[in-house]
Amino acid sequence: MDESSLLALVADWVWATDASLRVIQAQPLQGDPGRLSWLASLVGRRPWESDVWLQPDGRTRRLWRSLWRREPFRGLELQWRTRRGEPSWTSISGVPRRGEDGRFLGYTGVAVDITARKRAEMALHEAGAELDATLRALPDLMFEIDADGIFRHVHAPRPEWLYVPAEQIVGRHLRDLLPPAVADLTEAAMAEAARAGQANGYRYAMTLPGGKRWFECSMARKTAPAGAALRFIALVRDITELKAREAELQALAFHDPLTALPNRRLLFDRIEQVLLRQQRDPGWAALLFVDLDDFKTINDTRGHEAGDAVLVEVAARLRAMVRAVDPVGRLGGDEFVILLTELGPEPGPAEATVRRIGLALLEKLGEPIPLADAGVAVSVSLGALLFRGAHPLPALLAAADRLMYTSKGDGKGRLTLRYHDRRNDDPTPVGTG
Template sequence: MNSEFDAFAILDMLPVGVVVHAPDTRVLHANKKALAVLRLTAEQVLGKEAIDFQWQLIDTYRQPLALEQFPVNRVLATGEPIEELLMGVSDSSSAEVTWLTVNALAEKDVQGMIERVVVTFSQNTYERADIPFKEIVDSAQDVILITEAYPLEEPGPRIIYANRAFTHLTGYEAQEVIGKSPRILQCPDVDPAVRARISSGLESGQPVREIIYNYSKSGKGYWLDMHIVPLKNNHGEVAYFAAIERDVTEQKNLEYELRHHAFHDALTRLPNRRLLLDRLKHSLLMAKRSVSHIAVLFIDLNKFKQLNDTHGHDAGDLLLVEVARRLCGTVRECDVVARLGGDEFVVLLDGLGTDPVQAQVNAQTVVAKLQAALEEPYLLGDITHHGSASIGMTLIKGGGDHDPDRVLKDADAAMYTVKKNR
């Protein structure tokens, strides 16, 4: 790492707490995260010995640790590092316990004498905590990327440092990106508003935090929670930008899945009633503007209960999935196929035209195609099932006001009429 970097400034940006002790346990440095976790100020910590702190360490049984069991004292006594030690922190101001995973190790001189002890702690897992400071940054699980502050335009800002987490996430070795712009990682169709906020923050020398989508060396996409912080030189001028980036792809995918499950049927992956009503509401609004007809087809499978009773729900599930596939393969891509539950499906046909006769013909043509598709034999594992469906239709003329729930009920009633007359 460039010697001009303020190592303590970089430590202050890390999401892991770092406390550096002298051989007599006096605190030489505590970064911002450490002070926040310990609920102390720098004045309360710097220059104090471990025993002076206004908090106590406790073990997993919530019993106070003896002074000799403090991580710094254990390292000073044995010279051996401590890895992944679980302990709690509490103080007199609150009954709350903050649980930490603690690492500690000694930095020794050429004669093997301990010069200082570094203790790191976090609720997250880090590979290791090490000294000198460059190696602390290298070993952080979050990506740390440092660029020159200027020029901001191509070919800048040029990358001058990337830690190991960067390589692990992106597939790029540090030497492959040194001297290049972080733009090599960016999605070409990144949200212009996000791009503008990042540019504005860099130009004004202010911190920036955004969720962005990048690409790895292999072309695989990933989401980042990116925090860019300006680093100033001794003259107070912004000389570098440090980007601390956390991979939140799993979180974003989970959010997508939760949204998808909220609006889609888990078995068939089709839109559910909630999403169907939303799409129907939109279609009715568009039909009102264009005076075009739309149709809602309510579909109920015949012999579905008989299949379940005879061959079990697994066979029924296979049938429902196959029905969904056939429905989607028969209608247009712009049409909506939804499952309401059980063996009930709905197809929403948009844009049937302004002529009522032709719209009726167009909708009836689709109904006939769906009937034919659903009457083809089904191979469900080792079972061959012959099924059919009752399809009720309601045709809605554009230009008027229609309630989505009422429209759906009318289509349902039409389906029961069809089923009754079979």
């Protein structure tokens, strides 16, 4: 048997490079030559310069370093792209060739196709990942329930999540163990799973000895031989923390993160609701536009942290000075809006109420605000727009904003109060406080 035949017993192809690591030979030893036709694209290039190279950059650098050591190596695993576009793996080994003077001339080596082994490893990895996913699901509650609603098996690694102890569950009907609302939901999930094979996203809350907790139930119809009784697997996951995060996100979506007041979106929605009621039952209301005077100076001289503390305190004082039913919100920056509602059917008493509240706001907001280093005195300019009935919100905001700027122009720290003229949306003066 010649040398080539012996080599074919242990390798699939041979290769060689020149001193610059360019491939000068890539030749199949056995099997179907067409299967290794992609080898031709290696010749004349360094391996990582060919269009069949599939190695990540990190492995390319390691191969480059290995070859430039000019030392023998074995079992280096490389990945290629075949002519069909499929990945192929080889394990290559090589020895350096040297001239009589010891000068490095390149490498000679063999390659073994390990594609089948690598695919088996990948399948094993996928199976392991699937098993790992199953194991990670096991900390949840798991129940097997028959078609009559009788519990047949319980997996409860967290017994504190159970409504009754695990040893009291098997053999009993779900309606004997669960609150009526939760039993209804469980039966609905079973009905969907019986029809569609599975059911997901059934959420409910239960008050347990440790407090109120939220759960999500997923139900699957169990595969069974023909004629066997129908059974279901229920996976119950604790989502209490998820519900808390959802509530936090809901709050962030509608509330100013600094002051916790309603943001522009929620504030305008609440004002629009009041305006809708004004269509059915017209009465006097007032829109107050509040702006801090010289707030930029506070930020510039005391820092933004001090400025934030001022905004938080101003928001708290605004909220404390009006009724809970009166919307208060932050438009942004140092601008706030208040809607005073249910001021009665007569303009005189309504105006007196708005003036009293506006002047009280000026006085309260003018009190020094304590900070970490020293207190700071602030003042606000306030525009108050009295109106009756429904009006477009943008027109009301624009008119109240103009009144606030009138207060600033008159010396700041003042209240400008007007009635809203429905005919032209311009404020009609009734006095400045």
